[in-house]
Amino acid sequence: MRNKGQSVIEAAFSQGLEATAQSLLERGADINLNRGMALEPALKAGAVRLPWTRRLESVDRTKAYWPWASEGGHQALVRTFLDKGVDIDGKDGDGRPLRIALRRGHEAIAVLLLERGANRNANGYEATALQEATRRGNKGIMRLLLDKRANANAQGGGWFAGTALDTAAEEGDLTIIQLLLDNGADINTPDGKALWKVCYRGDKAMVKLLIDKRARINGSAGYTPLVVASERRRNEIIQLLLDCGADINVDGGALHAASSLGRHEAIVRLLLANGAKVNIRGKSDTTALHMASYNGPEVIVRLLLDAGPEINAFNCFVRLLLAQGIEINARSQRGETAVLEAIGTGREAITALLLSEGANFDLNDRFDNFVWCKASKNGYKTIVESLLSNGPVSNAKLADWLGHTLHAASENGHKDIVQQLIINGANPNINDGSRGSSTLAAASATGHLAIVRLLLDNGAIELLLSRGANVDTQGGNNALCYACSEGHEEIVRLFLDKGADINARSSDDGPSALEVALAAGHTTVVRVLIGRGVDSNIRYPAIQSPEDGYSEKVQVLLDAIAMRHNR
Numbered sequence: 001m002r003n004k005g006q007s008v009i010e011a012a013f014s015q016g017l018e019a020t021a022q023s024l025l026e027r028g029a030d031i032n033l034n035r036g037m038a039l040e041p042a043l044k045a046g047a048v049r050l051p052w053t054r055r056l057e058s059v060d061r062t063k064a065y066w067p068w069a070s071e072g073g074h075q076a077l078v079r080t081f082l083d084k085g086v087d088i089d090g091k092d093g094d095g096r097p098l099r100i101a102l103r104r105g106h107e108a109i110a111v112l113l114l115e116r117g118a119n120r121n122a123n124g125y126e127a128t129a130l131q132e133a134t135r136r137g138n139k140g141i142m143r144l145l146l147d148k149r150a151n152a153n154a155q156g157g158g159w160f161a162g163t164a165l166d167t168a169a170e171e172g173d174l175t176i177i178q179l180l181l182d183n184g185a186d187i188n189t190p191d192g193k194a195l196w197k198v199c200y201r202g203d204k205a206m207v208k209l210l211i212d213k214r215a216r217i218n219g220s221a222g223y224t225p226l227v228v229a230s231e232r233r234r235n236e237i238i239q240l241l242l243d244c245g246a247d248i249n250v251d252g253g254a255l256h257a258a259s260s261l262g263r264h265e266a267i268v269r270l271l272l273a274n275g276a277k278v279n280i281r282g283k284s285d286t287t288a289l290h291m292a293s294y295n296g297p298e299v300i301v302r303l304l305l306d307a308g309p310e311i312n313a314f315n316c317f318v319r320l321l322l323a324q325g326i327e328i329n330a331r332s333q334r335g336e337t338a339v340l341e342a343i344g345t346g347r348e349a350i351t352a353l354l355l356s357e358g359a360n361f362d363l364n365d366r367f368d369n370f371v372w373c374k375a376s377k378n379g380y381k382t383i384v385e386s387l388l389s390n391g392p393v394s395n396a397k398l399a400d401w402l403g404h405t406l407h408a409a410s411e412n413g414h415k416d417i418v419q420q421l422i423i424n425g426a427n428p429n430i431n432d433g434s435r436g437s438s439t440l441a442a443a444s445a446t447g448h449l450a451i452v453r454l455l456l457d458n459g460a461i462e463l464l465l466s467r468g469a470n471v472d473t474q475g476g477n478n479a480l481c482y483a484c485s486e487g488h489e490e491i492v493r494l495f496l497d498k499g500a501d502i503n504a505r506s507s508d509d510g511p512s513a514l515e516v517a518l519a520a521g522h523t524t525v526v527r528v529l530i531g532r533g534v535d536s537n538i539r540y541p542a543i544q545s546p547e548d549g550y551s552e553k554v555q556v557l558l559d560a561i562a563m564r565h566n567r
Contacts, residue, residue: 130154225241
């Protein structure tokens with residue numbers, strides 16, 4: 001289908017209908033219509049025939065489009081355009097015709113352009129001609145470019161940053177690397193990454209060749225060849241780099257890299273045996289122990305933890321770091337310690353190990369989250385057990401934090417942890433200072449009936465009976481109101497069975513349980529409250545607002561009252 005504004009000839013070329021386009025041209029179709037827009041697809045397809053070039057309105061008209069003839073692989077047409085005097089390096093002098101010919105493998109066109117004087121070093125924020133030839137492994141064109149004094153160290157632009165030597169290292173052809181080096185390629189350009197690219201590939205012979213050619217072994221601070229080899233578990237290359245003088249402690253990079261990937265125990269051992277310093281700070285002021293405790297993506301950590309016997313290997317290099325005298329409570333730039341990192345991602349065995357080695361567990365993280373709350377919120381039962389077994393709960397600060405930890409476990413539905421904390425002295429009646437809600441209210445709002453029962457069985461009943469049920473007035477609803485607002489009917493019934501004041505308000509001017517249930521549209525809860533004799537006089541302004549569905553809510557209330565009277 002022809003797009004609006006397209007000429008017929010342009011549409012034919014754009015849709016690859018070469019035979020149709022040829023027929024149109026033979027019948028006199030004007031290729032110059034619409035500013036010659038048919039030229040680009042036609043040239044890309046190599047579909048413009050020599051007899052038709054005389055119809056092109058002017059050389060100027062073809063300047064923007066003729067480089068696509070290189071992509072179409074039409075050598076005779078390229079020659080014709082050159083004879084017409086078009087700019088051999090393209091409209092903007094960016095070398096596009098030569099680079100396109102090389103990218104598409106049209107060697108004869110590339111040779112023609114070079115013989116006619118094409119700029120062999122132009123890149124136009126893309127790859128240079130030498131990079132394109134290197135990527136295709138075309139040694140013949142590479143030699144031709146170098147014979148014509150192509151700059152072996154010319155930098156590509158944009159996504160193609162780097163030199164032809166970097167490209168060769170990435171592609172992994174030893175003979176091409178040697179060809180470039182023999183023709184003056186600088187192995188140590190400021191942005192040069194040839195050595196670490198061959199380290200990444202794991203080609204020991206290439207690494208040795210580049211080192212023999214005096215590649216800067218400690219270049220690219222922060223991401224050195226040794227770091228790359230450590231990440232990729234290239235044991236032989238690591239040893240070769242160390243034997244050749246690689247600095248093992250540049251920014252702590254190598255040990256940090258190996259420690260952040262929990263399956264690299266052998267690499268950690270190798271680095272430590274060669275003098276890696278365990279307490280050296282790396283990026284974000286972290287130590288290797290921070291990296292080992294954090295250990296990268298959680299999915300990988302859980303895979304390791306679920307792997308059974310492999311966990312021993314995972315723990316082993318942490319023990320190895322501890323044996324070297326690492327500062328176990330050192331904080332990173334983000335304020336995290338190793339034990340905080342381990343707890344934050346659920347590394348239960350690592351947490352237990354760090355605590356047994358003296359890690360401080362009476363700490364807050366950078367967001368002022370207490371260690372215990374962090375573990376409790378995420379349901380890390382074994383970590384909570386480790387924390388409880390490593391310190392008394394008698395001091396006031398810790399007892400207070402245990403209450404907040406209980407709040408976090410209750411809110412997130414971790415019944416086993418709630419039980420552990422209560423057994424160890426956590427106060428079920430404590431309020432969460434930041435929101436003014438109780439542990440019971442938190443469990444009620446999130447609908448965790450089993451936890452609500454557990455709390456009530458362990459003393460939280462005081463929250464319902466003392467001062468009516470109106471104990472949570474510091475900034476939120478009481479437990480009954482929370483349950484009503486979220487529509488948790490079973491919890492509402494349980495509270496009422498335990499003697500909660502059905503008419504209590506969350507604060508002096510706050511809504512009642514009935515008003516909260518009405519506002520949230522929980523009709524079953526409204527019926528329960530009416531059936532239990534709640535005061536049905538609605539006075540809370542928000543409930544009475546016409547914009548808030550007033551008539552519908554009144555009808556719900558009236559229906560519930562009528563149902564009660566009809567019993």
